[in-house]
Amino acid sequence: MNILVTGGAGYIGSATAAQLIEGGHSVTVFDSLVTGHREAIPAGAKFIHADLGDFQAVESAFRHNAFDAIMHFAAFIEAGESMKDPGKFFRNNLAYTLNLLDVGEKFGVKKIVFSSTAAVFKSSEQPLGEESQIEPANAYGFSKYAVEQSLEWYRKIHGLRYAVLRYFNASGAMPDRGEAHQPESHLIPRIMAVALGQATHATIFGTDYPTPDGTCIRDYIHISDLVSAHLLALDALVDHDKLVYCLGSGNGYSVRQVIEMVEKVSGKPIAVVEEARRAGDAARLIASSEKIKKELGWKPQNDDLEKIIRSAWDWHHSHPNGYHRD
Numbered sequence: 001m002n003i004l005v006t007g008g009a010g011y012i013g014s015a016t017a018a019q020l021i022e023g024g025h026s027v028t029v030f031d032s033l034v035t036g037h038r039e040a041i042p043a044g045a046k047f048i049h050a051d052l053g054d055f056q057a058v059e060s061a062f063r064h065n066a067f068d069a070i071m072h073f074a075a076f077i078e079a080g081e082s083m084k085d086p087g088k089f090f091r092n093n094l095a096y097t098l099n100l101l102d103v104g105e106k107f108g109v110k111k112i113v114f115s116s117t118a119a120v121f122k123s124s125e126q127p128l129g130e131e132s133q134i135e136p137a138n139a140y141g142f143s144k145y146a147v148e149q150s151l152e153w154y155r156k157i158h159g160l161r162y163a164v165l166r167y168f169n170a171s172g173a174m175p176d177r178g179e180a181h182q183p184e185s186h187l188i189p190r191i192m193a194v195a196l197g198q199a200t201h202a203t204i205f206g207t208d209y210p211t212p213d214g215t216c217i218r219d220y221i222h223i224s225d226l227v228s229a230h231l232l233a234l235d236a237l238v239d240h241d242k243l244v245y246c247l248g249s250g251n252g253y254s255v256r257q258v259i260e261m262v263e264k265v266s267g268k269p270i271a272v273v274e275e276a277r278r279a280g281d282a283a284r285l286i287a288s289s290e291k292i293k294k295e296l297g298w299k300p301q302n303d304d305l306e307k308i309i310r311s312a313w314d315w316h317h318s319h320p321n322g323y324h325r326d
Contacts, residue, residue: 002026002066003234004109006052006100007073008045009036012115012170015177016071016227018042023231028065030058031074035182039323052096055103062107069111069234070104072097078185079119079138083279086139093143094150101154111161111237112151113230118168118219118246120145123282130166130244130291138280148244155242163233163240167247168219168287170226172308173315177223180322188220188309191259192316195266202270204255206277211284215255219248219286222302222311232296245296248287249303261309266317 003020007013008029014036017027021044029041032051041047046065050057052074075093076082082089104112119141122133136142154160171188173179179189193199207214229247236243253261263270292298302308 001068002028004028004030004061004065004067004070005045005073006030006070007036007075007115009033009038009041010073011177011179011181012223012226013071013073014040014042015174015223016073016230017045018177019227019231021045028061028067030061035076037180037323040177052099053092055099058099058103059106062103062109067104067107067109069113069237070100070109071113071230071234072100073115075115075144077140079140079280080185080278082139082143089139089143090146093140094146097147098150101150101160105154105158105160110159111234113163113165113234113237114147114151115230116148116164116166117141117144118166118248118285118287119282120148120166121285123284125284127250127286127288129246129288137282140280152242159241161237161241163237163243163245165229165233165245165247167226167229168221168285170223171220172222172224172302172311174224174311175315178312178315178319178322180319187255187258188262188312189316191262191270192266192312194270195262195268195313196316196320198320200271201273202259204272204274206281207274208277209283211254213254213256216281217252217254217284217286219250219252220305220308221248221287221300222308225300225302229292229296229298232292232298236296245289245292246287247289247292249300250287250289251303251305252284252286253305257305258309261305262313265306265309265313
């Protein structure tokens, strides 16, 4: 297939693009490079440097390429920032996605895999599945759920086939690709920066959550397992017009546990500063991935926190400046 990968210079998008190429597909990466890295774009992919907010650029991409499907990763993802500037997230994540959907419909592209988030759910003591209560705790989660709802209307009206993957914290690294956001706000790479001597401390936002050690609990899913789920979902759209799956390891780890594991793997002490809670942080988010396991045969291969942290440390240790050589 000829596949458009939006956000294909980012962490998950670039890893997925690389696997698509390895599987024999033709890939065009569409990315603004606002947060992505040109160096992360896999060899063999065509690259269009443009923003989804530029309707003419989106239309030009479709006019000059006969795409069979879209894999949509492009988004702003910082939950805390979304609570300070919600309009930025609504425009980029929702409005610009509508540009993509409208142009895709105009050129007859009927398949899309959408990278969604566990942030659409209400925090729960129970594992979160597809039928769990929707109640985003932040504007980021709302923007993603709004896209999900839009996809359903495009399915009903235009016959669009779509897969929505609501995944929990993407983490870890593959040998040639790791987590390097601009700016970096994700927990594991921020702790890695301390271990590498690039930061003085890791910050825990909130120590009074109703959890065993008072810090947020999250489900971490290895990047390679996330990529495999996206590829399975794309293939499944041949026989389905609507797929919604939760993805995670099914294991929950607190912020303190993650910090302790980085200390163990890196052999470096991690200084910690405790601060007040951030707006928009849920106490506990753990996935139930039984549906995608049953229906598509997906199974995480790297669901152990130590394996995840070790793969991340190997990449960060060998790429101390991320994708930049200097």
